[in-house]
Amino acid sequence: MLNTRSISKAVIPAAGMGTRFLPATKAMPKEMLPVVDEPAIQYVVEEAVAAGLKEIVMVTGRNKRALEDHFDRAAELEDALEKNGRLDLLAAVRESTEMAHMHYVRQANPRGLGDAVLTASAFVGNESFAVLLGDDLIDPRDPILPAMISAHEKFGGAILALMEVPKSEISLYGVAAVAQIPAEPGFENVVRVTGVLEKPKAEDAPSNFAVIGRYLLPAEIFDVLRETKPGRGGEIQLTDAIQELTQRSDHGGPVHGVIFRGRRYDTGDKLGYLQAVVRLAAERDDLGPSFRTWLKNFVRGLQD
Ligand code: G1P
Numbered sequence: 001m002l003n004t005r006s007i008s009k010a011v012i013p014a015a016g017m018g019t020r021f022l023p024a025t026k027a028m029p030k031e032m033l034p035v036v037d038e039p040a041i042q043y044v045v046e047e048a049v050a051a052g053l054k055e056i057v058m059v060t061g062r063n064k065r066a067l068e069d070h071f072d073r074a075a076e077l078e079d080a081l082e083k084n085g086r087l088d089l090l091a092a093v094r095e096s097t098e099m100a101h102m103h104y105v106r107q108a109n110p111r112g113l114g115d116a117v118l119t120a121s122a123f124v125g126n127e128s129f130a131v132l133l134g135d136d137l138i139d140p141r142d143p144i145l146p147a148m149i150s151a152h153e154k155f156g157g158a159i160l161a162l163m164e165v166p167k168s169e170i171s172l173y174g175v176a177a178v179a180q181i182p183a184e185p186g187f188e189n190v191v192r193v194t195g196v197l198e199k200p201k202a203e204d205a206p207s208n209f210a211v212i213g214r215y216l217l218p219a220e221i222f223d224v225l226r227e228t229k230p231g232r233g234g235e236i237q238l239t240d241a242i243q244e245l246t247q248r249s250d251h252g253g254p255v256h257g258v259i260f261r262g263r264r265y266d267t268g269d270k271l272g273y274l275q276a277v278v279r280l281a282a283e284r285d286d287l288g289p290s291f292r293t294w295l296k297n298f299v300r301g302l303q304d
Helices: 040-050 063-071 077-085 085-097 113-119 145-155 167-172 220-227 239-248 270-282 288-304
Strands: 009-013 055-058 101-106 129-131 136-138 157-162 176-179 190-198 209-217 255-259 264-266
Touching: 009 040, 009 113, 040 055, 040 063, 040 129, 040 136, 040 145, 055 063, 055 113, 063 101, 077 085, 077 129, 101 255, 101 264, 113 220, 113 239, 136 209, 145 209, 145 255, 157 176, 157 190, 157 239, 176 239, 190 239, 209 255, 220 239, 239 255, 264 270, 270 288
Parallel strands: 009 055, 009 129, 055 101, 157 255
Antiparallel strands: 129 209, 136 264, 157 209, 176 190, 176 209, 190 255
């Protein structure tokens, strides 16, 4: 039977150590790195909320207290802003507290993404839920979750976000083997996923469809994760548990993919992070005009 109840819970794994950004992340979670003037993680929470997912659980670990503080009230700061009449800033500060119901669970020993998701099982209970990875920043103008939710309502099971990537990048991702489904109006971007492989070599990849960090998963995934043995890198891989679901047409399966063709930035990678900051700053109404003028001159200078 399809579980067509609409999804309200999102799991955001945020326990990683952020080694790629050391030393910036020595005492600060990588999720708090600013993308213009908002921490990267706030874009992800905003994306979930915009899709109607208002119960959010973050899977955190050591060194992550700043995340909880960011989404909590800051009474002294708010009082000071109010007294000084800085109501625009006051609204910005309050927004992160008011937009969603935030919950936190701690992953004692980071043992991989699959284990992080399993840590949230008591919070999620027996319903389908979303997983949003903080390193993937989906441009707010190109949302993917609504199409994934529609696909879930139609097909049940698990829904992955897929993106075509060049061969040279395929080994950075989970990669899906896909099959066409009969044409359906409104579901032109949906494919059946017949298998997934975590970070294969380019020559072993079943396609060029990479799994990007958005998943809708059935509660059955938890039973599968409990049985999933450490895989690539000695970690419990979410990809391996999803592979198991592809083999079941009920009890968790089937698995479908929604192909994403919008703008996405990998803020877990230095180059991707810089691209996100420059692009989002250049396109902002307030900063954009003067930043673009400067940027054009700067780029001209590089070409000389
Ligand atoms: C994780 C997943 C991988 C997925 C990727 C998307 O890898 O394990 O399957 O393709 O996120 O960003 P990570 O980037 O955390 O190494």
